[in-house]
Amino acid sequence: MMNRWQFLKRLAPLMAMMALVLAACGREDLSTLNPQGPVAQQQFDLMKTSIIIMSGVVVVVFAISLYVIIRFRRRSGDKTIPKQVEGSHKLEIIWTVIPIILLVILGVPTVQSVFDLSKDYSKDPDAVKVIVTSHLYWWEFEYPELGIKTAQELVIPTGKTIAIEAKTADVLHSFWVPSLAGKIDTNPAGNENKMFFSAPKKGVYLGKCAELCGPSHGLMDFKVKSVDPAAFDRWTAAIKAPVALPSDPAIAKTFEDRCLSCHAVGDMGGPAYPNLTGIGSRESVGGILVNVEADDKKYSHEDTIYNNLYKWIKDPEKFKPGNQMPDHKDLTEAELKGISEYLAGLKLDYE
The missing domain is CATH 2.60.40.420 (Cupredoxins -  blue copper proteins)
Structure with missing residues (x-):
C-alpha cells in the first residue's frame, strides 16, 4: 500500500502537467494558435516571441544549473570551503542587465501591438460597423449603417475592416473569435468597448463568450461567416427583403x-x-x-x-x-x- 501511495505521489505532478498541456488543446477553429486574420496573426506573433524568450531562459538556467551541479559538486575527502561570490559586482550586473534586455525585447513589440490594436475604426468610412449586444445566452448583431439586425451569425465581407462596438443587455459577457481577434468584454452599466478585425479568406469562424456569465456560459456560441463582398451585398439585400407568414x-x-x-x-x-x-x-x-x-x-x-x-x-x-x-x-x-x-x-x- 505504501509503495502504491509513493508511486501516485510521483505520478501526480506528471498528470498535472499533462492536464495543463491538454487544457490548451481543442478544436482547431477555436484556437488562438490557428490565426486566420491580421489581428489574430499579430497576437500570435507576440505569443511566439514571448514563448521563445521564456524557453531560452529556461534552457539557459537549466544548463547552468546542470553545469554547476556537476562541475562544483563536493568530492570525496574535499573539506575546503568553496570560493565565495557574495557581493560580486560582475555577477550582479549580469543577472540584472540580461533580464532588462529580455524585457525590452518583449516590451517593445508588446507596446506597439497594444497601440496598433486599440485603433478606433468606428468612424472609418471604409469599415463595416457592427454593434454587438450580448444576452443570456445569445448574441445580437446590428449593422447601423445598413439598417440590419440579426443574431447568432455575424456575416462579414472578406478583406474589410469590421469595427465592433460591444455592449451587454444584462450581465458581463466577453466577445471572442480566437482565430480572428482577441476578446473584448461587454460591460454592464451602459459601457461600450470597441475593437476591430478582418478576415482575408472566406470561411466560418467559431466565436464564444469568454466570461463566466451563468449556467449556459459554455453554450453561448456564435459564428462569424466571411463571404466575398459581392455575396455580402446580396446577403444585405436578401435579409431586408419582405417575408411572408406561413401559408397555412x-x-x-x-x-x-x-x-x-x-x-x-x-x-x-x-x-x-x-x-x-x-x-x-x-x-x-x-x-x-x-x-x-x-x-x-x-x-x-x-x-x-x-x-x-x-x-x-x-x-x-x-x-x-x-x-x-x-x-x-x-x-x-x-x-x-x-x-x-x-x-x-x-x-x-x-x-
Missing part, C-alpha cells in the same frame, strides 16, 4: 401569437429576442445545434435544420439551461411541425 392560416396565427410577440421575421414582430430572418441558412440553431448533413446521408442538411428547430422550439431549456425562452410543449404536434418547417424554409440565397 392556422400555423400563421399560432406563429404570430406565440413567436412574433418576441422574435422578429423581416419587418414583423418584436425585437426582444433573436431575429429569425434567414434562420434556415444559419450554421446552427440556438448557437449549439449544428446544422450539418449526416455522415450516413440518413438526414440531409434541410432535415437537420428542421429537426434542430423542432427540438429547440419544443424544449430550449433542455439544450441551453437558463436561456429565458419559454418552452412550447403545449403546442400541438401539427403546430410544432408547421412552425419548424416554416422557419427551416426561411433561407437567404446569397452565396
Whole structure:
C-alpha cells in the first residue's frame, strides 16, 4: 500500500502537467494558435516571441544549473570551503542587465501591438460597423449603417475592416473569435468597448463568450461567416427583403401569437429576442445545434435544420439551461411541425 501511495505521489505532478498541456488543446477553429486574420496573426506573433524568450531562459538556467551541479559538486575527502561570490559586482550586473534586455525585447513589440490594436475604426468610412449586444445566452448583431439586425451569425465581407462596438443587455459577457481577434468584454452599466478585425479568406469562424456569465456560459456560441463582398451585398439585400407568414392560416396565427410577440421575421414582430430572418441558412440553431448533413446521408442538411428547430422550439431549456425562452410543449404536434418547417424554409440565397 505504501509503495502504491509513493508511486501516485510521483505520478501526480506528471498528470498535472499533462492536464495543463491538454487544457490548451481543442478544436482547431477555436484556437488562438490557428490565426486566420491580421489581428489574430499579430497576437500570435507576440505569443511566439514571448514563448521563445521564456524557453531560452529556461534552457539557459537549466544548463547552468546542470553545469554547476556537476562541475562544483563536493568530492570525496574535499573539506575546503568553496570560493565565495557574495557581493560580486560582475555577477550582479549580469543577472540584472540580461533580464532588462529580455524585457525590452518583449516590451517593445508588446507596446506597439497594444497601440496598433486599440485603433478606433468606428468612424472609418471604409469599415463595416457592427454593434454587438450580448444576452443570456445569445448574441445580437446590428449593422447601423445598413439598417440590419440579426443574431447568432455575424456575416462579414472578406478583406474589410469590421469595427465592433460591444455592449451587454444584462450581465458581463466577453466577445471572442480566437482565430480572428482577441476578446473584448461587454460591460454592464451602459459601457461600450470597441475593437476591430478582418478576415482575408472566406470561411466560418467559431466565436464564444469568454466570461463566466451563468449556467449556459459554455453554450453561448456564435459564428462569424466571411463571404466575398459581392455575396455580402446580396446577403444585405436578401435579409431586408419582405417575408411572408406561413401559408397555412392556422400555423400563421399560432406563429404570430406565440413567436412574433418576441422574435422578429423581416419587418414583423418584436425585437426582444433573436431575429429569425434567414434562420434556415444559419450554421446552427440556438448557437449549439449544428446544422450539418449526416455522415450516413440518413438526414440531409434541410432535415437537420428542421429537426434542430423542432427540438429547440419544443424544449430550449433542455439544450441551453437558463436561456429565458419559454418552452412550447403545449403546442400541438401539427403546430410544432408547421412552425419548424416554416422557419427551416426561411433561407437567404446569397452565396
